[in-house]
Amino acid sequence: MPSTNRLVLTPLPDERHMGLIDALAQLSFAVQGSLGRIAADNDLSIVQARLLGILRDRRPTIKELAGFLGLDKSSVTGLVDRAEDRGLVRRVSSKLDRRSVHVAITPAGKKLVERATASFEAEIAKLVADLNAADRDRLVALASRIVAADARQRDIDVASSGDEGIRPAARTSSFRPNPPLA
Numbered sequence: 329m330p331s332t333n334r335l336v337l338t339p340l341p342d343e344r345h346m347g348l349i350d351a352l353a354q355l356s357f358a359v360q361g362s363l364g365r366i367a368a369d370n371d372l373s374i375v376q377a378r379l380l381g382i383l384r385d386r387r388p389t390i391k392e393l394a395g396f397l398g399l400d401k402s403s404v405t406g407l408v409d410r411a412e413d414r415g416l417v418r419r420v421s422s423k424l425d426r427r428s429v430h431v432a433i434t435p436a437g438k439k440l441v442e443r444a445t446a447s448f449e450a451e452i453a454k455l456v457a458d459l460n461a462a463d464r465d466r467l468v469a470l471a472s473r474i475v476a477a478d479a480r481q482r483d484i485d486v487a488s489s490g491d492e493g494i495r496p497a498a499r500t501s502s503f504r505p506n507p508p509l510a
Contacts, residue, residue, distance in 0.1 A: 362451035
């Protein structure tokens with residue numbers, strides 16, 4: 329007997345012509361669903377997973393984190409406090425400005441991110457399994473342009489570098505669970 333836990337979408341006449349809004353919305357639901365399951369498997373909320381994803385290759389300030397996450401500073405402070413209590417992140421004084429504090433991932437946080445990233449990459453690989461290499465490359469290029477445009481619209485400088493601040497993301501994988509927005 330077939331499983332009753334399977335989600336069934338309304339049949340489409342031609343999946344290649346779903347329409348931009350529906351296609352992006354359904355893709356977003358699929359990606360967020362994967363991220364949510366993986367976060368839950370690691371005793372994290374999606375926002376906590378996004379926080380750790382941002383911190384894996386950056387040391388932003390609370391204000392910068394608020395911009396990335398689209399949250400106010402007080403919410404991010406609480407988020408960082410809870411992650412710090414779990415030993416996943418730590419606050420680091422700025423070498424350039426003693427009044428400024430950056431947030432850094434700890435070895436325990438990095439280990440959790442590595443485990444979650446491997447799971448997420450496997451999930452995304454399943455999502456794009458029917459695409460050939462050229463289509464995957466096109467998808468990566470188009471998604472990257474969309475993410476970069478969104479970052480610019482939100483005034484997030486992903487290309488800046490400095491002593492401790494935001495640095496460009498290191499390219500360690502074709503799939504990144506946390507682009508600069510996430």
